[in-house]
Amino acid sequence: MNIQGINEILIDQPKYRQQQIEKAIYGEFISDWSEAIALPEHLRKQLAEACPLDIHAEETISSGDSRKALIILEDELKIEAVLMMHKGDRNTVCVSSQVGCPMGCLFCATGKLGFKRNLTADEIVEQVLYFARQLKKENKRVTNIVFMGMGEPMVNYDNVMAAIRILNNPNGFNLGARRMSISTSGIPEGIRKFAREGLEVNLALSLHAPNNELRCKIMPVSRRHSLEEVMDALREYVDITHRKIMFEYIMIKDVTDTPELAHELVKLLSGWLGYVNLINYNQTEMFAPSTRERIEEFKQILEDGHITVVQRYTFGQDIDGACGQLAARTKLQID
Numbered sequence: 001m002n003i004q005g006i007n008e009i010l011i012d013q014p015k016y017r018q019q020q021i022e023k024a025i026y027g028e029f030i031s032d033w034s035e036a037i038a039l040p041e042h043l044r045k046q047l048a049e050a051c052p053l054d055i056h057a058e059e060t061i062s063s064g065d066s067r068k069a070l071i072i073l074e075d076e077l078k079i080e081a082v083l084m085m086h087k088g089d090r091n092t093v094c095v096s097s098q099v100g101c102p103m104g105c106l107f108c109a110t111g112k113l114g115f116k117r118n119l120t121a122d123e124i125v126e127q128v129l130y131f132a133r134q135l136k137k138e139n140k141r142v143t144n145i146v147f148m149g150m151g152e153p154m155v156n157y158d159n160v161m162a163a164i165r166i167l168n169n170p171n172g173f174n175l176g177a178r179r180m181s182i183s184t185s186g187i188p189e190g191i192r193k194f195a196r197e198g199l200e201v202n203l204a205l206s207l208h209a210p211n212n213e214l215r216c217k218i219m220p221v222s223r224r225h226s227l228e229e230v231m232d233a234l235r236e237y238v239d240i241t242h243r244k245i246m247f248e249y250i251m252i253k254d255v256t257d258t259p260e261l262a263h264e265l266v267k268l269l270s271g272w273l274g275y276v277n278l279i280n281y282n283q284t285e286m287f288a289p290s291t292r293e294r295i296e297e298f299k300q301i302l303e304d305g306h307i308t309v310v311q312r313y314t315f316g317q318d319i320d321g322a323c324g325q326l327a328a329r330t331k332l333q334i335d
């Protein structure tokens with residue numbers, strides 16, 4: 001899909017054409033210009049030649065409740081997007097914001113792929129459209145979007161915000177801001193900027209360790225931005241937005257899951273407006289997942305400390321839906 005040339009084609013057209021096109025692409029999920037029946041035929045032909053709408057993708061893995069797609073970009077680089085289908089017609093798309101990721105978290109398959117480039121706003125939206133077109137055939141819709149795929153959204157800030165505005169546009173995709181979530185590994189400058197956007201998009205912090213020492217070991221970003229700095233930025237975010245924060249915490253055997261760390265986490269998060277999402281880890285060469293008993297014990301300590309705990313995005317064994325784990329199973333090559 002490449003719609004960059006649309007504005008040029010529309011130069012001599014009446015203003016309402018822009019709205020008709022937005023509605024057709026983002027509201028009716030057309031995959032071919034011949035479906036845009038509100039447009040005159042000559043314009044449809046012109047658009048078909050200059051702005052192809054087809055999305056090159058392969059569905060790599062599909063299980064009962066999840067589908068993972070490998071999307072091939074114009075420059076042949078590859079990204080992954082995941083559709084997670086929940087009960088009650090909730091269909092969440094997990095999108096990537098970069099090709100690879102520069103943050104290099106040790107437990108993350110995407111981090112090991114290295115970093116190629118930022119995605120454009122259109123390339124981010126394309127991932128959502130891929131699944132929206134599929135769901136349309138099943139009389140379903142995308143109801144939620146999470147920026148938890150490949151990449152750190154806060155270092156591709158402008159394109160991520162532009163994508164959010166396209167998806168939020170009432171004339172197009174029309175998805176409420178509260179149905180979108182951004183997950184960051186902790187970029188204070190980005191968090192502060194985000195707090196001032198006036199958007200009601202949810203914010204998640206990939207916390208994964210309750211102290212700076214452990215966090216520096218598994219998340220190199222902590223060497224640049226200490227946990228204290230990140231928590232300060234989050235405090236500012238909560239003061240300005242009064243919105244809850246989701247603290248993502250990955251359960252890695254004997255690394256992040258000890259009772260001592262659970263107590264430390266209680267201390268760190270006491271009094272915060274937010275909750276903890278405990279994420280099951282999938283086995284990699286370096287780390288193993290926590291046992292069920294250990295997760296239960298960890299959870300209990302948090303709950304005894306009056307911390308709200310949820311367990312989300314733990315889908316079928318063959319699909320990994322948490323930040324950066326998308327590429328874990330397919331041994332994805334991004335170029």
Ligand code: SF4
Pocket residue numbers: 101102103104105108109110111112149150151152185206323324325
């Ligand atoms: S966990 Fe997220 S921020 Fe860290 S390397 Fe993976 S994709 Fe990047």
